Amino acid sequence: MLLDLRTVTKTYPGTEAPVLRAVSFSVAAGDRLALTGESGSGKSTLLHLIGGLDTADSGVVAIEGSDLTPMHDAGRAALRRGTVGVIFQQFNLIPSLTVAANIAFQARLAGRHDPDRARALALRLGLGDHLHKYPEQLSGGQQQRVAIARTLAPRPKLVLADEPTGNLDEATADRVMDLMCELVAETGAGLIMATHSERLAGRMMRRLHLRSGQLA
């Protein structure tokens, strides 16, 4: 199993109610899963735990059989470099690097940089004419496509997307979604996407709904 969550619970310091309560589910390679729920239902927290950006209070978050919770920071960082790719709502591009360098960045960190693949991804995502530009010179849709290319370049086994089209208009969001799903499918990776949009969630193979930190 690519991802296995068992009774994962998380409470933020200073708050009484857990943000996640005994959440359990699994994702296999090639799965495409939509994570829906209202604001504050725990979608982003769940993605952060899976991505090794945060740790659960109890339960197991296992990727390819390895539990992330007891791992040291360095181990979780290695996981983010090579196994899991995260696409953020705010894009989180590196403003001091060009589009080309941003796309290549994570693959270089993972030691899997393939210039041909990076270029092919850029062309597929319609970024061919913008490779020498800086992020601030791009529109929101273009920046999100750079973020997708960056995440997919090192061929992660699991892609996490946190409201990837939340900052885009509907038409642009649809185009970006199509491309993302197509490219993820080509790599055979698993995909978990947190979204508010019923329309986008409908494009996924499976859907999980979170309500007050619990799977509904």
Next chain:
Amino acid sequence: MTWAILTALIGHWRRNPVQLFTLLAGLALGTALWSGVQAINAEARASYDAAAATLGEARYAQITSRSGEPIAQATYIALLRAGWVVSPVVEGKLGPVRLVGIDPLTAPAGVGPLPQGRGGDLAAFLSARGQIFARAATLGTLPATGADLVAAPQVAPNTALADIGLVQRLLHRPDQIDRLLVAPDQPLTRRPLAEIAPDLTLTEASEANDVAKLTDSFHLNLTAFGLLSFAVGLFIVHGAIGLAFEQRRPMMRTLRALGVPLGRLIALVGLELAGLALLAGALGVALGYVVAASLLPDVAATLRGLYGAEVSGELALRPAWWLSGLAMALGGTAVAAGGALWSLARMPLLASGQPRAWAMARRQRGQAVLAVALMALAGGLALWGHGLLIGFVMLGALLIGGALALPPLLALGLRWGAARARGPLAQWFWADTQQQLPGLSLALMALLLAMAANVGVSTMVSSFRMTFTAFLDQRLASELYVTASDEAQARAVTDLVAGRVRAVLPILSIDRTIAGLPARVYGARDDATYRDNWRFLRAAPDVWDRLARGEGVLINEQLYRRAHLDLGANVTVAPGLALPVLGIYGDYGNPEGQVVLTEALFRKLFPTVSALRFGLRLDPAKTGALRAELHDKAGLPDSATVDQAAIKALSLGIFERTFAVTTALNILTLAVAGFAMMMSLLTLAVLRLPQLAPVWALGLTRARLALLELVRAVVLAALTGALALPLGLALAWALLSVVNVEAFGWLLPMYLFPLEYLRLGGLALLAAALAAAWPAWRLSRLPPTQLLGVFRNER
């Protein structure tokens, strides 16, 4: 992975060249002033070492005459026969050069130029024609002697060495010896010195004239200035690094989110900063060389004027100072970056990515507590501390305490302004200024330090100048000063002026050791000139009458402080004769102690000393005619007669040169502080768009906003200036009442110079306006799309 991370980190500087320039320039300027001062100190110390090495000064015990008279050749031979292993030295001025004669056959090992000298051998050195060793620059100033000139860079500056026979001939001092160097190993069977030559005295090596010790206080002064400049530079670097971290915080978080290990990230950021520090340090050392090279001639003149120390005017690239410059650059960056790296290490991966420069207000309470503690420490040291080092620690505590107190005090002032603001624009202006304060506080602290240093040092120098000018009026009362070359000429002079002048005041003096300190004893004629002009710091009743009766002595302030000789204390002026102190007089610009006896007593105690210098009292209008007559009839060269005005001008010239370095460093420090403010404003301008864009959108033009930015900088500088004044005056008091007393031995009255402070305040406001002008101009020309970008959440 490492290269990928470095690319991202370095890319930030490529995209933000102004910030990179701030960082490099701040560090380079700070390092430049520090290493410049260190270069000057290193050059001076090398010159002292050269003097010690080539002349044996301070390394060997010496025998000199108690009376200051030369030692006769016969006495030297008697000492040799009695078993003493000594070597004769004679010295004097040949033109502008200090010419020293040694005997290479008897000189202790290492003394003289021959063992190290290149191009000289003993036979040539001792030949009838002889050789003179000196630095190339010194050889160029020697008058023609007929001897061979040999360049020897290891010889002390402005000093030339030759065989004693040749020097005696050139100085017209046959068979005369000034001192005898005593070899460290002496036969146990030798007869005591007092038995062979009771008029000679032995000075142990550690007590011998050590110019390095004398000048230590001056160099400590310079070092303190260098540190102050570096501290100002450090404020700039701290600000630049802090803001760079704030700007890069979201990027750091992204890097971490993408899987960059924390340890690697911190190591690479540290490596990046170390590289930048080395680059800036190298630039700073190069700039420091330029600063030192331009200041060194003045410093050399000062040291010559104040201490008689010869320092080379040429600067060598010595590893000691350029390495210390690089070390300070690296250390300074480490200090400035320490906090930022610590916060990076503790940065939560998922916290908000908003800049936190504005969230520094909570630090103000801690700063205020520390400031009060440091001020209390400074006050305690002022009351109960002793010594020069404690004086500088007190200054440091005062200045750092003052700087730390600035942000909380400015915040108070701004709150006061906000409470009185009427109208929405004024309210926004004061509130926005408060919000900007944390981001600007480091630059404002640098400005405060620079202004306080300017107020303090200018008050000290101006107070000193006023005191010194009044002192010159007292001490240089004679209208004409005459120097005869020998006793016969002296008699011719006194015969010629008899009946033509109101008074002839012989200047009799001899160097003695008084209360264990080197001092000069003077014999003064009982004359109205002294009674009318001299002012005492402390005096017994009827001081002049009692002095005239030979009932006591006058001493200068230096001797009073260093030897703790108060009124009534006995001073041994000759073997078996101790006289009480009747008066203590101020004696500024002189490092040595002085004792004044009445003329009659002086002549009785030191009958071999005759007066070759005289002060003449006459109608000032007649000095020109008398000088001409002295030239024509007594054969006195023009250089042997100096009128009062010329001496005063010369003395004031030496005084001005003495403080030229201080003034130059002061101006440089203020310039660096102005630069710090400009760089902070430029960097903040980028971060401030989200604050300015809404105000612009609500109807304020960009030009109006730019004008308000300019006004804000001037308001902050004015408030800082108002706080710098009391701090500067406290600094002046500490310099005048603590540091000067410890370093030079004189206490100076403190005068206030309100117009000078107003001028300085005006300069600071101008500097602030100029510093704000560029960022304001950029704001006024900012394309509206960039302001709109704030609302599109694209930043």
